[in-house]
Amino acid sequence: MLADKNEARTSLEELGEFGLIKHLTKGFSIHQESTLKGIGDDAAILDFKDSKAVVSTDLLIEGVHFDLSYMPLKHLGYKAVVVNLSDIYAMNAMATQITVSLAVSNRFPLEALEEFYSGVAAACKVYGVDLIGGDTTSSTKGMLISITAIGQAVEKDIVYRNGAKENDLLVVTGDLGGAYLGLQVLERENEVFKVNPGNQPDLEPYAYLVERQLKPEARKDVVELLEKLEVSPTAMIDISDGLSSEILHLCGQSEVGCNLYEDKIPLDPTVISTSEEFKMDSTMIALSGGEDYELLFTIDQNDFPKIKGNPSLTVIGHMCEKAEGAHLVARDSSKIPLKAQGWNSF
Ligand code: ADP
Numbered sequence: 001m002l003a004d005k006n007e008a009r010t011s012l013e014e015l016g017e018f019g020l021i022k023h024l025t026k027g028f029s030i031h032q033e034s035t036l037k038g039i040g041d042d043a044a045i046l047d048f049k050d051s052k053a054v055v056s057t058d059l060l061i062e063g064v065h066f067d068l069s070y071m072p073l074k075h076l077g078y079k080a081v082v083v084n085l086s087d088i089y090a091m092n093a094m095a096t097q098i099t100v101s102l103a104v105s106n107r108f109p110l111e112a113l114e115e116f117y118s119g120v121a122a123a124c125k126v127y128g129v130d131l132i133g134g135d136t137t138s139s140t141k142g143m144l145i146s147i148t149a150i151g152q153a154v155e156k157d158i159v160y161r162n163g164a165k166e167n168d169l170l171v172v173t174g175d176l177g178g179a180y181l182g183l184q185v186l187e188r189e190n191e192v193f194k195v196n197p198g199n200q201p202d203l204e205p206y207a208y209l210v211e212r213q214l215k216p217e218a219r220k221d222v223v224e225l226l227e228k229l230e231v232s233p234t235a236m237i238d239i240s241d242g243l244s245s246e247i248l249h250l251c252g253q254s255e256v257g258c259n260l261y262e263d264k265i266p267l268d269p270t271v272i273s274t275s276e277e278f279k280m281d282s283t284m285i286a287l288s289g290g291e292d293y294e295l296l297f298t299i300d301q302n303d304f305p306k307i308k309g310n311p312s313l314t315v316i317g318h319m320c321e322k323a324e325g326a327h328l329v330a331r332d333s334s335k336i337p338l339k340a341q342g343w344n345s346f
Pocket residue numbers: 018021025038039040041042043100101102131132133134135136
């Protein structure tokens with residue numbers, strides 16, 4: 001949260017750009033062997049030897065992608081890093097470095113940026129990635145964050161979106177819909193707070209959902225698990241926009257169709273109870289909610305015994321001929337065409 005009246009507020013002008021960069025990045029050190037040079041020169045230098053470099057970048061805009069009235073800055077720093085790392089893991093690669101670029105208006109004191117960087121540092125620690133650079137500049141209004149994540153993988157291990165084959169099984173990690181409902185809960189409490197600032201929201205019953213929204217995790221563990229199980233997915237994507245739109249990406253790029261079974265979609269009990277409370281359909285939320293940052297991948301049927309019974313992995317459908325199209329097979333066995341209703345900032 002932006003520092004309130006009783007907290008220290010050090011203006012960014014006091015430090016100057018170089019002082020600010022130095023201050024924000026002084027707690028970071030280098031852990032990856034591939035980082036030859038990190039922060040401090042005109043560019044960073046990386047050496048991946050026999051591996052391929054994997055690169056992904058994201059731009060986040062205040063008011064479009066995040067709302068500081070309920071997103072604490074520390075969580076924002078953590079989440080901004082995690083969502084980028086998720087893209088690296090979705091290639092079946094290991095994340096190794098990030099760069100962080102920021103533009104802030106003068107309404108942000110130094111203490112706010114310290115909070116943001118404490119979240120960045122926490123994510124770097126949890127995922128073992130090095131902060132190797134970035135850029136810092138001013139904006140006329142609000143905060144903009146751009147993060148680039150870099151990773152490595154040997155060529156044969158890299159998994160694209162376009163490798164799914166007919167009859168492959170469709171597998172998802174974790175459970176879906178929590179992050180979207182967490183956002184609904186936070187927005188509802190925020191509205192209540194605006195009307196009645198004395199009201200203390202009780203978020204405890206929604207702790208899992210709020211955590212899924214404010215502190216998502218990327219599935220590095222799943223990339224490691226797949227290696228251990230000796231399973232090579234044929235195609236993979238991370239779920240940022242909702243199951244439906246990600247399935248359509250896999251189908252489109254792989255030129256196959258898909259049957260997704262409604263009764264197989266993994267839902268946490270709080271997702272089921274809270275969707276009832278909001279009078280929403282939990283399947284719709286899983287299909288269109290987004291921001292769960294789980295992995296969605298396809299495997300050859302012969303690999304099924306290797307993943308069977310694993311609590312992190314659920315088979316939710318199978319791929320079919322392209323001409324059959326992509327459908328949800330509902331509980332009553334009716335087939336409903338999947339639509340890309342993913343969360344879209346436009
Ligand atoms: P330049 O003028 O070449 O853009 P800067 O003064 O912006 O250089 O950056 C100096 C060093 O600090 C570089 O290594 C750059 O990558 C790093 N850096 C700048 N801003 C940030 C930031 N917000 N977070 C992390 N590193 C940063």
